[in-house]
Amino acid sequence: MAVEELQSIIKRCQILEEHDFKEEDFGLFQLAGQRCIEEGHTDQLIAIIQNEKNKVIIKTMGWNLVGPVVRCLLWNDKDDKRKDYFLMLDLLVKLCNPKELLLGLLELIEEPSGKQISQIILLLLQPLQTVIQKLRxxxxxxxxxxxxxxxxxxxxxxxxxxxxxxxxxxxxxxxxxxxxxxxxxxxxxxxxxxxxxxxxxxxxxxxxxxxxxxxxxxxxxxxxxxxxxxxxxxxxxxxxxxxxxxxxxxxxxxxxxxxxxxxxxxxxxxxxxxxxxxxxxxxxxxxxxxxxxxxxxSIDQLPMVLSPSYLLQFNMGHIEVFLQRTEESVFSKGLELLENGLLRIEDNSILYQYLEIKSFLTVPQGLVKVMTLCPIETLRKKSLAMLQLYINKLDSQGKYTLFRCLLNTSNHSGVEAFIIQNIKNQIDLSFKKTKNKWFTGPQLISLLDLVLFLPEGAETDLLQNSDRIMASLNLLRYLVIKDNENNSQVSELFEKERMY
Structure with a gap:
């Protein structure tokens, strides 16, 4: 019945010019063609499509059959008529108006969800390419x-x-x-x-x-x-x-x-x-x-003359972008990119002037966020290691500047304890080797003002801030014991009461 109905519609349209086709004709053609597909009359439908007398009709109306054919290919993966469906799809792509066909194919691609998205894309990419190539x-x-x-x-x-x-x-x-x-x-x-x-x-x-x-x-x-x-x-x-x-x-x-x-x-x-x-x-x-x-x-396309410090400066903005994301798979790439850049650079060689570049301060702040907020332990440890590596690469003034920044912005007792331990290490190096003005004398006193104080005064929660407090006391103890010559000038912070 469906085949006879379709042939009747085609016979009526064969005597018409293309511009005389009515909207009603398109609808009837689509319904009859779809019924032929659903009832399995694929051989007859293929013969109708291939008939040279129907060339104009198929060119103008045939794209309406693409949807039913594609749905059969998607839903009936074990159908013995799949070869017929593929043949019909190829014929329609070859014979139909490419402009209408393009829109029809894109509408079909937009329809599915879940695993069917890839199925329909894999099915229609080749026809889509053919249709676009036909467009003038x-x-x-x-x-x-x-x-x-x-x-x-x-x-x-x-x-x-x-x-x-x-x-x-x-x-x-x-x-x-x-x-x-x-x-x-x-x-x-x-x-x-x-x-x-x-x-x-x-x-x-x-x-x-x-x-x-x-x-x-x-x-x-x-x-x-x-x-x-x-x-x-x-x-x-x-x-x-x-x-x-x-x-x-x-x-x-x-x-x-x-x-x-x-x-x-x-x-x-x-x-x-x-x-x-x-x-x-x-x-x-x-x-x-x-x-x-x-x-x-494709790294071999890069000029070999680029210095490690230039490449790090170039990549810091990209690292910042990665660390701003919350997806583990994304910000972990920022850690890898940072490590890749830092390992090329010698210790103490990043000049403090680089910290005037926004990303050179926001990246360590981003590392702190990963250290304190990321639920995955391996990434927290990786961020901690990267922050330490970053500190190691900075020159003395750069370290000093970064320490002040992180003490003011981290708002985390554990991170502050980590920074205070690094300050202690720099003071120790300054005592044992050449005196470093950034970790002795007035500069150190200014830094200790940030270290040796309770965030909320007498109302500070000692348990919540225990890491910071213990690190601060440990640093103070170190200075009192080791700094016999008062190189740090820490004694100026306190009034000593001698008891005899």
Whole structure:
């Protein structure tokens, strides 16, 4: 019955011009075609689609059948007619109006949730690529619309964290990343092969935005397999390598991008990118820095003349971005990036002037937040180790400045005790080696004013502040016993009462 009904509609439309088709005709065609699919009349429907006499009808109305065909492919994975469904999908992609088909495919991609998101994306990426390639006008806009739709759905998928989760890939995100690279390659090649085409400038713009979005999602939160022998099978590492390769291919190699980020005039001229929220772009740039400096992806493209202190200064802003996030998988990357930069630098070599740069103070404050608020012990310990390493790299005035800052801002007894212990260590070094003006005399007295006092005076909770109080008393005891020559001038803080 459904086949006869569809043939009746087609017979009536065959005598009409395309512009004479009515809205009613579209609706009847869709309903009859859908019934044919549901009732299993795939052979007859394929014959109707392939009939040359129906070419105009299929071109104009056929896109309405894509949805029912795709749903059958998704829901009936064991259906013996799957070959017919795939053939119908291929025929419709080949014969239908590409503009209408593009919108129809994107609507289908937006429909599902959960694990079906990856299933429909993997099913429709190749047809979507074919449809876009058939468009003669506004290809850049269509590509951008497709990427935007794809990422809006992919961003809903959980990013696998452990090695086991990456390998099982329950939600299909890793597979989608691989497929998305294949979807994108023809458009990259198009830009590379015809650089003089003005339309390709717009396509390059969309590619650049696609790369930035990819750096943020999923690469900002993605974890990478540690074993070097598994690097080639790590889906996120492969995806990151391809994205960085795309940047170079379209004329934006990552050294050019990352070393110009933050300047008033960036190296790209695309208004849309300039107007992106700073936070979004900052996340992408931080992700790129991590991929290059920690994971070593394409690091050989960097100039060899860059000093360790310059690279640390460059990366501190990105480390700050990582530490501002609350996701373990993100701020842990900030710890790795900081460690990577600090290990290249000799102790006591970071000049105090660097602390005039905002990130050189906000990063240690971010470490304190991780130390005190993170529920994961390994990350708390890692943050503590990074703060100590950071202190070790500062020169004397830098250490002095940082100690004052953290004593004023940490509001945590344990952290304050840690800082006071570091102050004691610096005083001890000053006594044993060359006298250091920052940890003896008037400068030390000023610092001790912050150390040797109760935060709330007589009402201070001694139990809650016990770590700080014990560290302060320990420091005072050390000074009284060791500083026989009064190099610290600590005696000026107190009136001594001698009892004979």
């Amino acid at each position: 006008n506004n290809k850049a806009y269509s590509v951008g619309l497709a990427w935007s739709t794809l990422w809006s759905q992919l961003s809903l998928l959980p990013v696998p964290y452990s090695k086991e989760q990456i390998q099982t890939d329950d939600y299909g995100l890793c597979q989608c990343c691989k497929a998305l690279i294949e979807f994108t390659k023809p458009f990259v090649e198009e830009v590379m092969n015809d650089k003089e085409n003005k339309e390709n400038e717009k396509l390059k713009d969309e590619l650049l935005k696609f790369c930035f979005k990819s750096l943020k999602c999923p690469l900002l939160t993605a974890q990478f397999l540690e074993q070097s022998e598994e690097a080639g099978s790590d889906p996120f590492r492969c995806f990151a390598s391809e994205i960085i390769g795309f940047l170079s291919a379209i004329g934006h190699p990552f050294p050019k991008i990352i070393f110009n980020h933050g300047r008033k005039k960036r190296t790209w001229d695309y208004l849309e990118v300039e107007e992106e929220e700073d936070k979004q772009l900052a996340d992408s740039m931080a992700s790129l820095a991590y991929l290059v400096f920690v994971q070593g992806i």
